[in-house]
Amino acid sequence: MVRSCVQSLLKLVNSFIGMLGIAMIIYGLWMIRAWQRQMDGSDYPTPWFIYAMLGLGATLCVVACSGHIAAETANGCCLYCYLVFIFLLLMVEGAVTTDVFLNRNWEEDFPKDPSGNFHEFRDFINENFDICKWVGLSILGAQGLCIFLALILKALGPWPYHEVNYDSDDYATIEDYPLLRNYPNQPRYVVGAPVYGTR
Numbered sequence: 001m002v003r004s005c006v007q008s009l010l011k012l013v014n015s016f017i018g019m020l021g022i023a024m025i026i027y028g029l030w031m032i033r034a035w036q037r038q039m040d041g042s043d044y045p046t047p048w049f050i051y052a053m054l055g056l057g058a059t060l061c062v063v064a065c066s067g068h069i070a071a072e073t074a075n076g077c078c079l080y081c082y083l084v085f086i087f088l089l090l091m092v093e094g095a096v097t098t099d100v101f102l103n104r105n106w107e108e109d110f111p112k113d114p115s116g117n118f119h120e121f122r123d124f125i126n127e128n129f130d131i132c133k134w135v136g137l138s139i140l141g142a143q144g145l146c147i148f149l150a151l152i153l154k155a156l157g158p159w160p161y162h163e164v165n166y167d168s169d170d171y172a173t174i175e176d177y178p179l180l181r182n183y184p185n186q187p188r189y190v191v192g193a194p195v196y197g198t199r
Contacts, residue, residue, distance in 0.1 A: 003074065013142050035117075
């Protein structure tokens with residue numbers, strides 16, 4: 001029961017991360033469409049900020065998908081890969097956040113954005129700093145919760161095998177047992193020996 005609750009919570013939190021990734025992809029596609037209208041047939045390349053938004057959204061979707069797979073299977077390898085994805089994502093977010101907050105000239109670290117979307121995004125964050133702060137903290141909290149739930153699921157271990165106990169070996173077949181187990185109680189048949197219970 002505990003395993004099922006942890007799996008359901010991990011899937012729920014990953015759904016939140018996946019929806020955020022889909023929203024970022026939709027926003028990136030909208031910015032591409034607005035950029036194409038603004039340039040009106042010019043051959044300017046698409047700005048880096050739009051590609052960064054699309055890439056981050058796709059990364060969040062991949063992380064959410066791997067989290068769903070890891071939560072459903074509760075496999076150690078899947079959980080470790082998922083933890084590595086989340087940890088790397090947190091490290092990148094932490095590096096960018098540290099650069100923005102500690103470096104006064106942080107805008108010089110990023111390439112120039114000819115579309116102006118980066119400056120509009122920055123101005124939007126400055127105007128709505130409280131809301132953006134809580135959104136950012138909720139994203140970090142969701143990723144931290146994902147790491148915590150994945151570690152709990154890993155500590156619970158894989159699903160236990162449920163062996164069926166029969167009163168008689170007459171109804172048990174070899175297909176009822178796990179494939180890679182030692183069968184110490186398997187009945188041994190000797191060629192030519194009488195079989196009891198048959199006529």
